[in-house]
Amino acid sequence: MHEEPAELDYLSFVDYAIEKTHGELPAIDPTAMRLGLTLHRLASALVYDWESTVHRPRGWSWAGFRVLFVLWLAGPLEARHVARLSGMSRAAVSALVNTLERDELVTRTPAEHDRRAVQLSLTGAGHDAVVGAYQDHNARERAWASSLTEREQTVLIGLLEKLTTGDAAAAAKRRS
Known part of the structure; x- marks a missing residue:
C-alpha cells in the first residue's frame, strides 16, 4: 500500500x-x-x-424532493404509493409530508375508497416549485453526464438497468 x-x-x-x-x-x-x-x-x-x-x-432535503417529484409526475397518489415510487418507507413519507404540507407545497386528503388512507397532491405552488427545481436538477445531471460521450451514457444506462433487473435486485425487492 x-x-x-x-x-x-x-x-x-x-x-x-x-x-x-x-x-x-x-x-x-x-x-x-x-x-x-x-x-x-x-x-x-x-x-x-x-x-x-x-x-x-x-429548503428541501433530497427525500423531500423525491416526494415532490413523484407527486409531480404520478400524483395525486395515496401516501403508500408515493412511498413505493420514491423508495422510502410510509413513515418517512408521512413525516416529510408534514413539512411539505406546512410549506403549502402538498395537500393531504382522505382517500375516497378508504377513509384511513391518505391521498397526497401537489398544490399550485408545489407544482411550480418542483418544476423550477427540476430544471436546475437536470442541469446538474447534464454536468455529471457530460464526462461521458452519448454512446458511453447509453451503454452505462444499459449496464445499470441490467443490474437493477438481475437476481440480486429481484431478491432485494422481495425483502422490501
Missing part, C-alpha cells in the same frame, strides 16, 4: 480498501467490491451535489 490512510481521499480510498480487504480476506471478489464501492460513492456524490446545489437552497 502506497498511501497512509490519512493521505487518502474519497476516491483513492477505494483502491486502498480493496487492497487491504483482499490482503486479509483473499477469497473476496475485488472486482465486485470495486463495483459496489464505486457505485455507492458515485450515488452518494450525486445526491450530495443535487441536494447541496439545488434542493437545500430551496
Whole structure:
C-alpha cells in the first residue's frame, strides 16, 4: 500500500480498501467490491451535489424532493404509493409530508375508497416549485453526464438497468 490512510481521499480510498480487504480476506471478489464501492460513492456524490446545489437552497432535503417529484409526475397518489415510487418507507413519507404540507407545497386528503388512507397532491405552488427545481436538477445531471460521450451514457444506462433487473435486485425487492 502506497498511501497512509490519512493521505487518502474519497476516491483513492477505494483502491486502498480493496487492497487491504483482499490482503486479509483473499477469497473476496475485488472486482465486485470495486463495483459496489464505486457505485455507492458515485450515488452518494450525486445526491450530495443535487441536494447541496439545488434542493437545500430551496429548503428541501433530497427525500423531500423525491416526494415532490413523484407527486409531480404520478400524483395525486395515496401516501403508500408515493412511498413505493420514491423508495422510502410510509413513515418517512408521512413525516416529510408534514413539512411539505406546512410549506403549502402538498395537500393531504382522505382517500375516497378508504377513509384511513391518505391521498397526497401537489398544490399550485408545489407544482411550480418542483418544476423550477427540476430544471436546475437536470442541469446538474447534464454536468455529471457530460464526462461521458452519448454512446458511453447509453451503454452505462444499459449496464445499470441490467443490474437493477438481475437476481440480486429481484431478491432485494422481495425483502422490501
